[in-house]
Amino acid sequence: MAVFVALGAFLMTLFGGWTAQHVTDRRHLVLGVAGGLMLGAAGLDLLPEAMAAAGHEVFGVPQALLLFVGGFLVAHLVERMLAARQASHGAYNGARNGHDHRVPQVGMTVAAAMVGHSLMDGIAIGAAFQAGGGMGATVALAVISHDFADGFNTYTVTSLYGNERRKALAMLVAAALAPVVGAASTLLFTLPPELLGSYLGFFGGVLVYLAAAEILPEAHHRHPAHSTLLCTVGGVAFIWLVTGVAE
Template identity: 80%
Template structure:
């Protein structure tokens, strides 16, 4: 089931990205700013942050070390999610007020997601499925966004250095959690 949901997560991420691209294309030239696309993308970031919170709560159900490792990961990358949420909302022509509203929603989402896990204990089978699905989403993001960016015509040494540093950081976090 986890492997099938891994594939499902990959496909869902691909479909969401394609639907956003089709929606933008339907509104005219690529130079035109489409506020609805920005709001949809920001809402997806809020959903992502909500699921980060669920992962955080579920990790603490597994154990304190696992919870601490996931908390570190969620907290550090949610700063970037906040920047991205505000930026994408603004870049697509939304008012500052809407961008700030989406930023606040993105900031609250992990807390709300983690709080929901106080209401239930995630069964091990469901946790495996959850992780499988989001593993597929992450693989799609790596394949569609991160790897192509690593092959652009910009300084490859810094990209390689940052990639190796990121892998080493994850290695340390996993070692501390284990």
């Protein structure tokens, strides 16, 4: 049953990526929505789940929050290291002459992290069905709903950093297949709740960094319009709605 339900996540992820591909003339709005979806997913979905599953304190701070901050810092360090490497090869000399200075490796790294997140989505579906049909249906609704955002963000982030379209499509397909693989894997093992919560906290920190430091600044760079801000708020509201319905 869990694998069958995960096929819905597969289709929804592809639909999200397809949507991202066909709105290139409104790129700032796409990025605004993507930033809102990422912030909403991290703050309203991932972090509460992480706190519930891995909320015991480590030196006075909940473990999930420590990993949340750790994810933020790791994303920042990875981007700075890749940017410095690119600069050492003269990439930013071209940027001063008006050429693209984005770092494709960052986009691929982020997309790979999203594939990993989608894999954990599938594992979460399988683990929930292990606990019972009702729990499985609730988790499946939340996962399938926000997998639209996963597909949308995977394609957008990969493309945003200057990767070729074929690479963005490859990462999109990988993100779509990941929930099915994750759900199938739960036929072989039972995932400890604390491990799942720890991962969700860490990945939530990664998403917040990407949304606040990369996606939203890029969205407002050339089109600082109120419509972009409204799209961001709409993305957050959508995740809030999905989370509320799932509960």
